[in-house]
Amino acid sequence: MNRFFMSTPLGFENTALLEMKEVWPYLLGKDAKTHSLSFPEVEVMMGGLEFETEMFQALQLNFFMKTANRLLLRMTSFRTKDLPKYYQKFKSLPWKEFLPHANVEWEVAAQKSRLNNEKRLQESAEKALQEIFAGQMGDTPCASIYIRMEDDLCTISLDATGEHLHKRGWSVLKGDAPMRETIAAELLREMIGEATPAEVASVSLCDPMMGSGTFLTEARALWSGQFQRDYAFKSWKKCPKLFLSPSFSLNYEIPARAPFKSLLGMDIDPKMPEVASKNFAEVESQLKAYQRDQFKSQEHKFWAQNSLEGVDLGGPVWMVVNPPYGERLPVAGKGGLKTLASELCRLYKPLKLGILYPEKEKVDPAPNGYKIEKELKINNGGIRCLFTILTPL
Numbered sequence: 188m189n190r191f192f193m194s195t196p197l198g199f200e201n202t203a204l205l206e207m208k209e210v211w212p213y214l215l216g217k218d219a220k221t222h223s224l225s226f227p228e229v230e231v232m233m234g235g236l237e238f239e240t241e242m243f244q245a246l247q248l249n250f251f252m253k254t255a256n257r258l259l260l261r262m263t264s265f266r267t268k269d270l271p272k273y274y275q276k277f278k279s280l281p282w283k284e285f286l287p288h289a290n291v292e293w294e295v296a297a298q299k300s301r302l303n304n305e306k307r308l309q310e311s312a313e314k315a316l317q318e319i320f321a322g323q324m325g326d327t328p329c330a331s332i333y334i335r336m337e338d339d340l341c342t343i344s345l346d347a348t349g350e351h352l353h354k355r356g357w358s359v360l361k362g363d364a365p366m367r368e369t370i371a372a373e374l375l376r377e378m379i380g381e382a383t384p385a386e387v388a389s390v391s392l393c394d395p396m397m398g399s400g401t402f403l404t405e406a407r408a409l410w411s412g413q414f415q416r417d418y419a420f421k422s423w424k425k426c427p428k429l430f431l432s433p434s435f436s437l438n439y440e441i442p443a444r445a446p447f448k449s450l451l452g453m454d455i456d457p458k459m460p461e462v463a464s465k466n467f468a469e470v471e472s473q474l475k476a477y478q479r480d481q482f483k484s485q486e487h488k489f490w491a492q493n494s495l496e497g498v499d500l501g502g503p504v505w506m507v508v509n510p511p512y513g514e515r516l517p518v519a520g521k522g523g524l525k526t527l528a529s530e531l532c533r534l535y536k537p538l539k540l541g542i543l544y545p546e547k548e549k550v551d552p553a554p555n556g557y558k559i560e561k562e563l564k565i566n567n568g569g570i571r572c573l574f575t576i577l578t579p580l
Contacts, residue, residue: 189242190261192344194235195254198564199373203254204229204236206376209410210251213441214244219429221440237261243427246420249348250412250436253372253405257348259333264342268301270311273341278315285345285423288325289316297336308334329422349419355408366509366543370567371405374574377563378507378541379446387446390503390538395494395531397452400463402507404470407485410444412436415473436477443474443481450487451500457491464489495527497534506537509567510544528577529554540577543567550575 195203208226216222227240235255238245242260249258262280267273293312297303312334317324331346353369379387394402414436420426429435452463467487475482492498510527524544531540532554540557542550543565553559554577561576 188239189245190237190239191245191347192235192237192259192261193248193252194256194259196256196369196373197234197566199254199369200231200234200236202373202376203252204231206252206254207236207248210248210441211244213439214247215429215435215438217243217427217429219435219438242425246347246418246427246430249352249418249420250414252352253409254369254376255352256369257346257352259344260347262343262345264340266339267341268339270302270307273302273308274311274315276341277312277343278319280343282316282319284425286316286320286330287422287424288323288329289313289320290325290328291316292328292331294331294333296334300336300339302336302339302341308336330419347418347420349417354416355404355413366401366567368401368405370565371401371509372409374507374541374543374563374565375402375406375409377561377574378505378539378576380561384444384446388448390447390505391449391451391500392447393451393453393500393504393506393535393537394508395453395506395535396508396510397454397463397489398456398459398509400452400459400466400489402509403450403452403463403487403489404466406447406450407467407470407487408474409446410441411474412439412441412477413473414477437479439477443478443483447505448486448502450485451504452487452489453492453494453498454489455491455493460489460491495530495534500535504535504537505539505541506531506535507541508543510542524548525550528575532557532577536579537577538579541574542577543572543574546571546573549573550577553577556580 193203211226214222222244224241224244227238229236229238245258263276265276293309295305295309297305297308302308333344333346335342353367355368392406397403421430454460471484510524528540528542528550556579557577558580559575560578563574565572565574
């Protein structure tokens with residue numbers, strides 16, 4: 188058994204735990220068949236989840252978690268106030284089982300500890316690695332090592348993910364002020380809430396200011412794996428051979444799901460429909476590669492239009508929007524975001540409207556005929572925001 192920490196954006200911890208529980212039954216065992224390992228005990232803490240389980244199963248969470256940042260393998264955790272003891276402990280870890288050489292990237296943080304000089308902590312660890320690997324440095328970094336010292340408790344971890352998990356490997360083009368995919372996935376899950384699969388499948392999801400289509404690509408792949416990007420653990424000497432096979436993803440028996448009836452998107456910028464279409468096509472191409480016979484293309488339509496001019500969307504609809512803020516907002520001179528929410532409700536009468544906006548511009552009161560079902564605080568690119576879900580009275 189190994190111990191792991193899955194980091195998440197603040198506030199996403201319980202959603203990530205639910206997501207982990209949903210995907211757990213479908214993970215593979217070492218025989219490339221669906222495993223039967225019981226779900227681990229998980230400690231939910233600020234900024235992530237800590238748990239102990241088999242490495243083979245834990246590494247696969249990288250493929251499926253949509254609301255997490257990264258997965259760290261806990262190498263050790265110990266108390267020390269002494270730099271030589273820290274050095275010896277670091278040097279005693281089985282680095283040669285994972286790393287090919289001593290060239291690594293470092294993430295070091297120290298506070299409320301006697302050993303609080305981050306530079307000295309890194310230099311001591313670097314010296315230990317160089318001695319272990321006899322000065323073999325390699326041309327490029329082969330891994331990232333995380334060292335955290337707090338209240339004299341030192342935790343040393345090895346990054347199993349690599350690039351942040353919000354980099355899905357399918358958004359090939361971006362618009363202005365793009366939203367992180369992890370945030371889009373979290374907000375979509377909050378909108379779905381307790382709705383049954385049948386209820387969700389009966390409505391279309393529309394983003395009336397779609398930009399590059401992040402909400403729509405995330406909706407398409409919300410319950411699907413991402414196998415065509417690189418992960419840090421694939422460079423480990425200890426990486427399970429199964430995950431290095433180009434076709435290992437074909438062993439998963441996860442049902443192919445396209446949760447909404449259709450996906451609709453419009454944008455006032457005439458260039459955005461083509462951008463969103465290319466991103467969406469890349470998502471579907473990757474899904475088809477491993478879903479094969481189960482794959483069905485999702486009905487969708489993206490077009491250029493000012494959504495505040497109104498259009499018939501052809502049936503029951505949920506709307507989700509991350510509008511431009513300030514002067515870029517089309518209704519800025521008429522009341523800003525409060526007017527935007529009212530206009531979208533008046534024009535389209537959505538069964539749900541989820542809108543993300545700066546916290547200082549709170550939508551209150553709700554538009555006529557609607558109520559505020561839920562409000563969530565979200566940090567979006569350093570801006571303190573609220574995500575408000577409106578439903579009809």
